[in-house]
Amino acid sequence: GAVVSQHPSWVICKSGTSVKIECRSLDFQATTMFWYRQFPKQSLMLMATSNEGSKATYEQGVEKDKFLINHASLTLSTLTVTSAHPEDSSFYICSAKVETQYFGPGTRLLVL
Amino acid sequence: GESVGLHLPTLSVQEGDNSIINCAYSNSASDYFIWYKQESGKGPQFIIDIRSNMDKRQGQRVTVLLNKTVKHLSLQIAATQPGDSAVYFCAETFDNDMRFGAGTRLTVKP
Numbered sequence: 520g521a522v523v524s525q526h527p528s529w530v531i532c533k534s535g536t537s538v539k540i541e542c543r544s545l546d547f548q549a550t551t552m553f554w555y556r557q558f559p560k561q562s563l564m565l566m567a568t569s570n571e572g573s574k575a576t577y578e579q580g581v582e583k584d585k586f587l588i589n590h591a592s593l594t595l596s597t598l599t600v601t602s603a604h605p606e607d608s609s610f611y612i613c614s615a616k617v618e619t620q621y622f623g624p625g626t627r628l629l630v631l
Numbered sequence: 632g633e634s635v636g637l638h639l640p641t642l643s644v645q646e647g648d649n650s651i652i653n654c655a656y657s658n659s660a661s662d663y664f665i666w667y668k669q670e671s672g673k674g675p676q677f678i679i680d681i682r683s684n685m686d687k688r689q690g691q692r693v694t695v696l697l698n699k700t701v702k703h704l705s706l707q708i709a710a711t712q713p714g715d716s717a718v719y720f721c722a723e724t725f726d727n728d729m730r731f732g733a734g735t736r737l738t739v740k741p
Contacts, residue, residue: 523674561733561734562733610672619677619680620722620729621677622667625672627672
C-alpha cells in the first residue's frame with residue numbers, strides 16, 4: 520500500500536516552454552501532497568505543500584508564479600514549471616501524506 | 632532556522648557487517664522521525680519511523696534509536712547487504728512540517 524506515482528519520469532524541453540508533472544496516490548487518498556526539488560548529491564528541498572481544494576503553500580524563495588501547483592482531487596497533484604530555464608533542471612519529487620510521507624519515484628527535468 | 636544534520640556524509644562497510652548511520656536534530660519539539668533510503672535516480676523509500684515517546688523501534692534488519700536528551704537519531708542495519716547501498720536521509724517532523732537532513736551515502740563492499 521501507499522504507492523505514489525509520478526509522470527513523466529523524465530522530460531527534456533527547450534528553454535521557455537512549460538512542463539507539467541503529475542503526482543498520483545494510487546491506493547489511498549491524500550489531502551496533502553508535497554513537492555520537493557533535489558540537486559545532485561544534495562538533500563531534498565521542500566518547495567511547496569499542496570492541499571486538496573485550496574491554494575498551495577510555498578516555501579520561502581520559491582516563486583509561486585513559476586511553479587504552479589494544482590491539487591484538484593484527493594489523488595492527484597500537478598506541478599507546472601512555467602517558462603522553464605536551464606537552471607530549473609533538477610529532480611522533482613512529490614510525496615503524499617497518510618500518517619507519514621510516501622514518495623513518488625521522481626521526475627528528472629532537463630531544460631536545454 | 633532549526634535543522635536536521637548528519638554526522639557522517641559517507642559510510643563504507645563490509646558486506647555482512649552492521650551499519651550505523653547517525654543524525655543530529657536541533658528542534659527539541661520534533662515529535663516524529665523517519666529514515667528514508669534513496670537509491671540513485673529514485674525517490675526516497677520509507678524504511679522505519681519512530682515517535683518521540685519511544686526510544687527504540689525495530690524492523691526487519693533495521694533498528695532506529697532515538698535519544699532525546701542529546702537530540703540524536705540513529706539507524707542500525709544488521710548484516711548489511713550490497714542492496715543496502717544508497718543514500719540514507721533522516722527526517723524530523725513537527726506540526727506537520729517535515730525537514731530532511733543532508734544524507735549519508737552508504738557503500739557496501741563485497
